Amino acid sequence: xxxxxxxxxxxxxxxxxxxxxxxxxxxxxxxxxxxxxxxxxxxxxxxxxxxxxxxxxxxxxxxxxxxxxxxxxxxxxxxxxxxxxxxxxxxxxxxxxxxxxxxxxxxxxxxxxxxxxxxxxxxxxxxxxxxxxxxxxxxxxxxxxxxxxxxxxxxxxxxxxxxxxxxxxxxxxxxxxxxxxxxxxxxxxxxxxxxxxxxxxxxxxxxxxxxxxxxxxxxxxxxxxxxxxxxxxxxxxxxxxxxxxxxxxxxxxxxxxxxxxxxxxxxxxxxxxxxxxxxxxxxxxxxxxxxxxxxxxxxxxxxxxxxxxxxxxxxxxxxxxxxxxxxxxxxxxxxx
Amino acid sequence: xxxxxxxxxxxxxxxxxxxxxxxxxxxxxxxxxxxxxxxxxxxxxxxxxxxxxxxxxxxxxxxxxxxxxxxxxxxxxxxxxxxxxxxxxxxxxxxxxxxxxxxxxxxxxxxxxxxxxxxxxxxxxxxxxxxxxxxxxxxxxxxxxxxxxxxxxxxxxxxxxxxxxxxxxxxxxxxxxxxxxxxxxxxxxxxxxxxxxxxxxxxxxxxxxxxxxxxxxxxxxxxxxxxxxxxxxxxxxxxxxxxxxxxxxxxxxxxxxxxxxxxxxxxxxxxxxxxxxxxxxxxxxxxxxxxxxxxxxxxxxxxxxxxxxxxxxxxxxxxxxxxxxxxxxxxxxxxx
DNA sequence: TTGAAAGCGCTAACAA
DNA sequence: TTGTTAGCGCTTTCAA
Numbered sequence: 001x002x003x004x005x006x007x008x009x010x011x012x013x014x015x016x017x018x019x020x021x022x023x024x025x026x027x028x029x030x031x032x033x034x035x036x037x038x039x040x041x042x043x044x045x046x047x048x049x050x051x052x053x054x055x056x057x058x059x060x061x062x063x064x065x066x067x068x069x070x071x072x073x074x075x076x077x078x079x080x081x082x083x084x085x086x087x088x089x090x091x092x093x094x095x096x097x098x099x100x101x102x103x104x105x106x107x108x109x110x111x112x113x114x115x116x117x118x119x120x121x122x123x124x125x126x127x128x129x130x131x132x133x134x135x136x137x138x139x140x141x142x143x144x145x146x147x148x149x150x151x152x153x154x155x156x157x158x159x160x161x162x163x164x165x166x167x168x169x170x171x172x173x174x175x176x177x178x179x180x181x182x183x184x185x186x187x188x189x190x191x192x193x194x195x196x197x198x199x200x201x202x203x204x205x206x207x208x209x210x211x212x213x214x215x216x217x218x219x220x221x222x223x224x225x226x227x228x229x230x231x232x233x234x235x236x237x238x239x240x241x242x243x244x245x246x247x248x249x250x251x252x253x254x255x256x257x258x259x260x261x262x263x264x265x266x267x268x269x270x271x272x273x274x275x276x277x278x279x280x281x282x283x284x285x286x287x288x289x290x291x292x293x294x295x296x297x298x299x300x301x302x303x304x305x306x307x308x309x310x311x312x313x314x315x316x317x318x319x320x321x322x323x324x325x326x327x328x329x330x331x332x333x334x335x336x
Numbered sequence: 337x338x339x340x341x342x343x344x345x346x347x348x349x350x351x352x353x354x355x356x357x358x359x360x361x362x363x364x365x366x367x368x369x370x371x372x373x374x375x376x377x378x379x380x381x382x383x384x385x386x387x388x389x390x391x392x393x394x395x396x397x398x399x400x401x402x403x404x405x406x407x408x409x410x411x412x413x414x415x416x417x418x419x420x421x422x423x424x425x426x427x428x429x430x431x432x433x434x435x436x437x438x439x440x441x442x443x444x445x446x447x448x449x450x451x452x453x454x455x456x457x458x459x460x461x462x463x464x465x466x467x468x469x470x471x472x473x474x475x476x477x478x479x480x481x482x483x484x485x486x487x488x489x490x491x492x493x494x495x496x497x498x499x500x501x502x503x504x505x506x507x508x509x510x511x512x513x514x515x516x517x518x519x520x521x522x523x524x525x526x527x528x529x530x531x532x533x534x535x536x537x538x539x540x541x542x543x544x545x546x547x548x549x550x551x552x553x554x555x556x557x558x559x560x561x562x563x564x565x566x567x568x569x570x571x572x573x574x575x576x577x578x579x580x581x582x583x584x585x586x587x588x589x590x591x592x593x594x595x596x597x598x599x600x601x602x603x604x605x606x607x608x609x610x611x612x613x614x615x616x617x618x619x620x621x622x623x624x625x626x627x628x629x630x631x632x633x634x635x636x637x638x639x640x641x642x643x644x645x646x647x648x649x650x651x652x653x654x655x656x657x658x659x660x661x662x663x664x665x666x667x668x669x670x671x672x
Numbered sequence: 673t674t675g676a677a678a679g680c681g682c683t684a685a686c687a688a
Numbered sequence: 689t690t691g692t693t694a695g696c697g698c699t700t701t702c703a704a
Contacts, residue, residue, distance in 0.1 A: 002474070004697055015675045020699060027700095028673055050450045051396065052697035054387050055680045062430070062451070070419065070431075071613070076412035083406065083433055092430045092447060094398070095406075097419055111428060114386045115398070138338070222617060251617050258619065277407070281558060281587050283594065283619040340681055351691045356683060363684095364689055388681035391696045 003044040011040045023048060054116060063093045063304060064112035064120040068100045072220075073276040074247065074293070078123060078145065081297025089305055091118070100125040109135065119304035121145050125189065141307040145300045146291070148190050155303045156317040157296050161191045164289040164322040165198025165243075168271045171287070171324055172241045173206050176333035177269060181214045181232040181239035183225055183249050192217075192245045195273060199243055214239055218249075225252025226259075233260050233268070240333050241269035247278040250286050254329075265331035275325055284328035292320055339380040347376045359384055390452060399429045399640060400448035400456040404436045409612040410583065410629070414459060414481065417633025425641055427454070436461040445471065455640035457481050461525065477643040481636045482627070484526050491639045492653040493632050497527045500625040500658040501534025501579075504607045507623070507660055508577045509542050512669035513605060517550045517568040517575035519561055519585050528553075528581045531609060535579055550575055554585075561588025562595075569596050569604070576669050577605035583614040586622050590665075601667035611661055620664035628656055 005023075009016040014033065021027040022034045023041075040046075054060040063086055067075040079095060086093050094117065096108040105126055112120055119141035126132060129149050135142050136154060143155040172180055182199060185192035196215065203210050213235070216228035225244055232239055233256055244250035250272030254264060262268045264284055272279055275290035299318055307313050341359075345352040350369065357363040358370045359377075376382075390396040399422055403411040415431060422429050430453065432444040441462055448456055455477035462468060465485050471478050472490060479491040508516055518535060521528035532551065539546050549571070552564035561580055568575055569592055580586035586608030590600060598604045600620055608615055611626035635654055643649050 006697080016698075017675055017677095017700080018673085021674090024699080030673060033673080047446065047450045049391075049452065049697055051387055051390050051452050052680090053699075055385075055391050055682090055697080056699040057680065058699075060387065060451075069416065070406065071409070071413045071416040073407070073409065073412075073613075076409075076415075077407045079412075079431065080405065080407040080433055083431055087444075092432070092451065094428045095415065095419055095431050096428070097416055107423075110383065114383045115396075115428065116385065116387050254619070277409075278617065281614065282617070283590070342681080352682075353684085353691055353693090354689085357690085360683080366689060369689080385681055388696090389683075391681080391698090392683040393696065394683075 003046045005046075005048070007044060008037060008040055008046055011044065012037050059118045059308070060116045061091050062115065062117045063091050063301070064096060064108070064117045065093050066096045066098055066105060066108060066120065066122045066124045068124050069097045070095050071097075072248070073278055074274050074291075075123065077276055077293045078297050081294040082121060082301055085298040085301045089301065091301070091305075093121075098124045102127050102131065105131060113138075113140070118308055119143070121300050121304065123147060123300075127188070141304045143300045143303045145296060146191065153315045155307065155315050157299045157303070157320070158191075158317075159291045159296070159320050159322045161194035161322075162198035162201075164273060165195040165200075166202045167198075167322065167324045168195070168243050168273070168289060169199040169202035169206075171326070171330065172243065172269060172271060173203065173208065175241075175269060175330060177239075177241040178208055178333075179211075179214070179237060179239045179241075181216070181229075181242040182245075183216045183218070183228045183232070183242060183253065184245040185220050185249075186217050189220075195243075195245050211237075220246060220248055222248050222252040222255070225249030226256045227252070229253040229256035230259065233257065233262060239268075241271070241330070243271045245273050247272050247274040247276045247282075247286065247288065250288070250329075251278055251282055254282055254286075265329050266334055269330040269333070271330060273322070279325075279327070282329070287327045287330040288325050289322040290325045291322055296320060339377075339382045341382075341384070343380060344373060344376055344382055347380065348373050395454045395644065396452045397427050398451065398453045399427050399637070400432060400444070400453045401429050402432045402434055402441060402444060402456065402458045402460045404460050405433045406431050407433075408584070409614055410610050410627075411459065413612055413629045414633050417630040418457060418637055421634040421637045425637065427637070427641075429457075434460045438463050438467065441467060449474075449476070454644055455479070457636050457640065459483060459636075463524070477640045479636045479639045481632060482527065489651045491643065491651050493635045493639070493656070494527070494653070495627045495632070495656045495658045497530035497658075498534035498537075500609060501531035501536075502538045503534075503658065503660045504531070504579050504609070504625060505535045505538035505542075507662070507666065508579065508605060508607060509539070509544065511577075511605060511666060513575075513577040514544055514669075515547075515550070515573060515575045515577075517552070517565075517578040518581075519552050519554070519564045519568070519578060519589065520581040521556050521585075522553050525556075531579075531581050547573075556582060556584055558584050558588040558591070561585030562591045563588070565589040565592035566595065569593065569598060575604075577607070577666070579607045581609050583608050583610040583612045583618075583622065583624065586624070586665075587614055587618055590618055590622075601665050602670055605666040605669075607666060609658070615661075615663070618665070623663045623666040624661050625658040626661045627658055632656060
C-alpha cells in the first residue's frame with residue numbers, strides 16, 4: 001500500500017498533525033523533527049494525497065480548459081502555453097474539447113465542478129452567456145481566453161481583433177491593393193466580426209469602397225476557406241488580395257489559388273490571422289497577424305491563480321495587441 | 337454553499353446511506369424513495385463530489401496523458417481521440433507535455449499519482465524504462481501508445497512501423513525510384529528506427545543497394561528535416577525520392593525541395609509518415625503512411641478501463657497496420 | 673513545539 | 689428497504 005500520513009507519523013513517533021505541519025510548512029516545528037520527518041517521507045516515498053487534502057477544503061490544483069478542439073493548432077498551442085505555465089505554478093490541466101457546442105460545454109462544466117477544479121479557462125465559443133454567469137455566481141474562478149462577453153463581469157484575455165483587422169488592411173492597402181476579399185467566420189463569432197469591422201473601417205478611411213459581395217463567411221475549417229475563396233476567385237471582378245480571418249481559412253485560400261492557377265503572392269496576396277504553425281509551414285509562408293499565444297495562456301493562468309489567492313478581486317480585461325508578421329504571401333500589386 | 341449528500345438526505349428525510357445508494361444505483365431502494373430523492377437532487381442542483389467519493393476508495397475518473405508536446409499535430413490529434421473516447425466512458429484527461437525529457441516525465445508521473453488518476457497513457461519517449469516499471473509495480477494501469485518497450489510487460493498500442501517502412505519503400509520502388517534518401521529521427525527513437533529498417537529491408541529485397549550516406553537522422557522538427565533534406569539534395573548523387581519518417585520532417589523536405597528549385601513530385605517524390613493534418617495541408621499534399629490515430633486513442637482508453645475493471649488482466653500488445661495514403665507528393669520517376 | 677480530535681463528503685459493511 | 693457507523697487521508701482549531 002501507499003504510505004499515508006499515518007505511516008509517516010508512526011515511523012517518526014509523532015502525531016499526524018505534526019507531519020501535516022511540516023508538509024505544509026506551517027506552525028512551529030523544531031528543525032530536527034522537521035528534518036527527521038522529511039527523511040522518512042523520502043524513504044517511504046511518501047506522496048501526499050491531493051484528494052484528501054482537497055476534501056479538507058484545500059485546492060485540487062487542477063484547472064479546466066475549455067476549447068473547441070485540441071487538435072486545432074491554434075488551440076493546441078494555447079493549451080501548451082497554459083499547461084506549461086500552470087505546471088510551473090503547481091496546477092495541472094484537464095482538457096475539454098467542446099466543438100463549440102453549448103451542450104458539451106455544459107456537460108464538461110458540470111464534470112469539472114464535480115471534480116472541484118480550482119478554476120476554468122474558457123477559450124471556446126458559448127452561445128448562452130448564462131452558462132458563464134452561473135459559474136460566476138458560484139464564485140468559481142473563470143477567465144475567458146480569446147473570447148469576449150463584454151456584458152458579463154468576467155476576467156478576460158483577448159487580442160485586439162479590431163486593430164488586427166486594421167493592420168491587415170493597412171498592410172494590403174500599402175501594397176497597392178484596392179479590390180480585396182474577406183473570408184471570415186460566421187457572423188456570430190465575435191472575434192471574426194471585429195477583425196472584419198477593423199478591416200472595412202480602414203478601407204473606408206482610405207476612401208476605398210468595399211463591395212459587399214467580396215465578404216464571405218463560413219465555418220472555420222480549411223475546406224470552408226477554400227470553397228469561399230474559390231467563389232471569390234471565380235467571380236467577375238476577382239480581388240487582388242484576400243484577408244482570411246484565421247490560418248486554417250488562409251490555407252484554404254492558398255489551396256483555392258492553386259486550384260485556379262493563381263500565383264501567391266504575385267497574382268494574389270493573402271493576409272491571415274493567428275500565426276499558428278500552419279502559417280509558417282504553408283507554401284508560401286503566410287503573412288499573418290500574430291496572436292501572442294504563449295503570453296495569452298500565461299496571463300489566463302495568472303488571472304485564475306490571483307483570483308484564487310485574493311478572493312474578491314476586481315475583474316479585469318486584458319487586451320493584447322496582435323502583431324503583423326510579414327512573410328511571403330503578400331506583395332505589391334502587380335501592375336500588369 | 338454547494339449541496340452535499342447530507343442536504344439531500346435531510347431534505348428527503350432519509351439517511352445519507354439511502355441517498356448514496358440511489359446515487360450509485362446500488363442496494364434495494366423503493367421506487368418512490370428513489371424518485372423523490374432524484375427530484376430533490378435535481379432541485380438543489382446537487383453535484384456529487386468526485387473528490388469525496390475517490391477518497392472512499394473509488395475511482396477519480398481521471399486519466400493522465402503523457403505526450404511530448406500537445407502542440408505537435410500528431411499528438412494533439414491523438415489527444416483528441418483519447419479525450420473523446422474517455423469522455424464517453426466518464427473519464428477526463430489531464431494533459432502532460434514532457435518534451436521527451438525523463439525529468440519532466442517523472443515530475444508529471446509523481447503529480448498524477450498524488451492526484452490518484454485511474455490510469456496513465458504514455459505516448460512520450462522515455463529513456464529509463466524503470467520509470468514505467470515502477471508504475472507497473474504499484475499496479476497503476478498503464479498503456480504505452482505509439483511507443484514500445486518490448487521488454488516490459490505493459491499494455492501497448494502501436495502501429496507496425498516496420499511494415500510502414502516496407503510499404504513506403506514498395507510504393508517508391510514501384511514508381512521506379514532507385515536512389516532514395518531517408519530522413520528519420522535519432523537512432524534512439526525506436527519507431528523511426530523500425531520504419532527505416534523496414535524501408536531498407538524492402539530495398540534489399542528488390543536488389544537495390546542502399547547507400548549509407550543517403551540516411552540522415554535528426555530531431556523531429558520541420559527545420560531539422562529541411563536541413564537534412566538540403567544535405568541530400570545538394571550532394572553529388574541526389575536521390576529521386578525521400579522517405580521522411582514523420583509529417584513534420586516531410587514538410588521540411590518540401591521546403592528544402594522548394595529552396596533548391598526541385599519540383600515535387602516530378603523531380604522529387606516524398607513519402608511521409610503519420611497522416612496528420614499537415615500532410616493534407618502541405619503543398620502538394622503528401623503521400624503518407626496513415627496511423628489510425630483515432631482508433632489508437634480509443635484502444636488505449638479501452639485498455640486502461642478494462643484493466644481497471646478486471647484487475648489482474650493479461651498484458652496485451654496491439655499492433656495496428658499503417659495504411660498508405662497516396663496523395664500528390666509521389667510520382668513515377670522522370671526518365672529525362 | 674506538539675498532539676487530540678473534529679470534520680471534509682462520501683462508501684460500504686452491518687444492523688435493524 | 690432503510691439507517692448507523694466506521695473509515696478514506698488530510699487540515700485545522702484548540703489544548704497541552
